[in-house]
Amino acid sequence: MLDHRCLTLTLTLTLPLALTAALAVLGASPAAAQMEHPAPACTAPAALPAELASWRDPAPLTAGRDRKGAAKAMLTPGQAALLTLSRTPEVAYPLRPEKPGGTVSFGGLASFTVKEAGTWRVALGSGAWVDVVKDGKAATSVAHGHGPDCTGVRKMVDYQLSPGTYTLQLAANAGDTLAVLVTRLP
Amino acid sequence: MRRAFAAALALVLSVGAHKGWDWDLPGGVAPPPVPAANAMTAARVELGRRLFYDADLSADGTMACAACHEQRRAFADGNATRPGVHGDPGRRNVPGLANVAWFPRLTYADPHVTTLEAQVLVPLIGERPVEMGLKGLEAQLPRRLGADPCYRRMFRKAFPERDGAIDTASVSAALAAFERTMISFRSRHDEGPAAMTPDELRGLAAFRQAGCASCHSGPLLTDLAYHRLSGVEDRDPGLIENTGRAEDAGRFRTPSLRNVAVTGPWWHDGSAKTLAQAIARHPAAPPTETIASLTAYLGTLTDARFLNDPRLSRPDEACGKRL
Numbered sequence: 001m002l003d004h005r006c007l008t009l010t011l012t013l014t015l016p017l018a019l020t021a022a023l024a025v026l027g028a029s030p031a032a033a034q035m036e037h038p039a040p041a042c043t044a045p046a047a048l049p050a051e052l053a054s055w056r057d058p059a060p061l062t063a064g065r066d067r068k069g070a071a072k073a074m075l076t077p078g079q080a081a082l083l084t085l086s087r088t089p090e091v092a093y094p095l096r097p098e099k100p101g102g103t104v105s106f107g108g109l110a111s112f113t114v115k116e117a118g119t120w121r122v123a124l125g126s127g128a129w130v131d132v133v134k135d136g137k138a139a140t141s142v143a144h145g146h147g148p149d150c151t152g153v154r155k156m157v158d159y160q161l162s163p164g165t166y167t168l169q170l171a172a173n174a175g176d177t178l179a180v181l182v183t184r185l186p
Numbered sequence: 187m188r189r190a191f192a193a194a195l196a197l198v199l200s201v202g203a204h205k206g207w208d209w210d211l212p213g214g215v216a217p218p219p220v221p222a223a224n225a226m227t228a229a230r231v232e233l234g235r236r237l238f239y240d241a242d243l244s245a246d247g248t249m250a251c252a253a254c255h256e257q258r259r260a261f262a263d264g265n266a267t268r269p270g271v272h273g274d275p276g277r278r279n280v281p282g283l284a285n286v287a288w289f290p291r292l293t294y295a296d297p298h299v300t301t302l303e304a305q306v307l308v309p310l311i312g313e314r315p316v317e318m319g320l321k322g323l324e325a326q327l328p329r330r331l332g333a334d335p336c337y338r339r340m341f342r343k344a345f346p347e348r349d350g351a352i353d354t355a356s357v358s359a360a361l362a363a364f365e366r367t368m369i370s371f372r373s374r375h376d377e378g379p380a381a382m383t384p385d386e387l388r389g390l391a392a393f394r395q396a397g398c399a400s401c402h403s404g405p406l407l408t409d410l411a412y413h414r415l416s417g418v419e420d421r422d423p424g425l426i427e428n429t430g431r432a433e434d435a436g437r438f439r440t441p442s443l444r445n446v447a448v449t450g451p452w453w454h455d456g457s458a459k460t461l462a463q464a465i466a467r468h469p470a471a472p473p474t475e476t477i478a479s480l481t482a483y484l485g486t487l488t489d490a491r492f493l494n495d496p497r498l499s500r501p502d503e504a505c506g507k508r509l
Binding site: 088098100101102104105127128172173 | 240241242243244246247248249250252253271326330333334500502509
């Protein structure tokens with residue numbers, strides 16, 4: 001597991017300052033404790049960093065309920081999507097989420113293709129649980145935290161990914177829609 | 187030392203212990219007290235374990251007990267504080283749950299919460315702050331859980347005297363029964379000095395010399411008393427909130443040091459990002475040059491078996507079916 005202090009240093013050297021501040025407080029490991037940050041008081045939307053530029057212009061997409069549906073719900077890297085989710089009992093996750101939602105929550109599946117190895121970020125508009133799955137295994141996150149204040153990005157989880165197609169598992173969401181953006185970090 | 191602690195614990199806590207339950211305790215540790223109305227049974231513990239990991243216990247189905255109490259962190263959380271389901275900011279750091287069965291005082295600063303059954307209601311329906319947010323939605327419990335035939339069967343088996351009623355009373359009783367099985371007395375510290383490195387032994391000596399054990403005392407590594415270690419904050423005045431006594435301002439219960447190395451961040455508000463910071467904040471802090479050794483010693487209190495005990499982990503099946 002990456003040491004928190006090392007993570008802070010690494011991010012400081014590689015990420016824009018605002019995102020560094022957002023991510024540096026939390027450590028690596030399962031995308032667990034990512035809900036620390038209380039909602040800020042916002043008077044106006046904040047500017048988005050380049051990698052989240054499409055956040056406010058999401059493309060509608062229906063999330064899958066099973067593997068087949070996940071393959072159809074293909075996310076375009078760098079392009080935000082507004083996913084329509086299903087009730088949790090209707091979703092057949094390929095891998096049981098570490099923190100599955102209750103029966104009254106919502107979830108869904110989508111896919112994305114990694115063409116270039118590197119650090120990939122999953123940004124969410126809520127504190128939903130997220131898993132990035134390939135070959136039956138969940139990728140271990142390398143950093144996670146909240147999004148920049150007043151952007152609507154509630155949570156961001158980073159992964160080191162190699163080329164291939166991945167399934168995005170979303171669980172324990174309070175509402176039936178969820179904004180999602182998957183992008184490779186520069 | 188270990189024997190003396192164990193004997194003291196046995197003497198103090200044996201009254202009221204339930205005899206029919208296999209506590210799987212190391213030698214010399216007496217079973218914890220168990221309320222007569224909530225006897226330990228395998229069915230109750232099994233139900234409580236499933237409920238502990240079920241997010242349907244929160245208003246919108248997004249937060250289980252385990253969302254904040256993670257086994258790998260000794261059932262603490264990696265954040266300073268956690269907002270509730272509706273985004274209300276958390277006030278206090280999530281405490282670990284090791285050995286809570288032996289705690290006659292639960293929560294950081296409310297002396298009225300003396301049983302796990304009562305404590306469960308704090309996150310479940312509490313409003314200061316709202317955590318799981320079930321206040322006013324209690325009637326949804328039987329609807330949500332009762333929709334699952336397996337849950338109905340588990341409640342009937344766990345609470346036959348109540349005809350398997352699914353309500354906050356049975357949910358809190360089952361959760362309390364499960365929490366009483368969160369037992370951690372098998373760290374290297376418990377094996378004694380022979381299991382420690384020279385640096386850890388130096389830390390142990392510093393621990394004793396600095397008087398840490400005057401509050402972090404006994405087998406539980408806490409005196410369970412309320413102390414004021416820093417100034418009173420408006421945001422969280424501590425014990426005075428519940429007692430109204432001026433002298434209780436800024437007082438919080440001494441946390442157990444069991445598994446302390448994995449329960450960070452520390453302090454009642456999670457404001458100490460490292461153990462060294464937490465140690466240095468004590469009024470009679472040990473000399474700076476001993477803090478590294480002290481931290482190493484505190485690492486011997488980590489009970490790897492507890493952190494990985496499959497009996498405490500999220501269940502993969504119920505009623506013979508995969509969850």
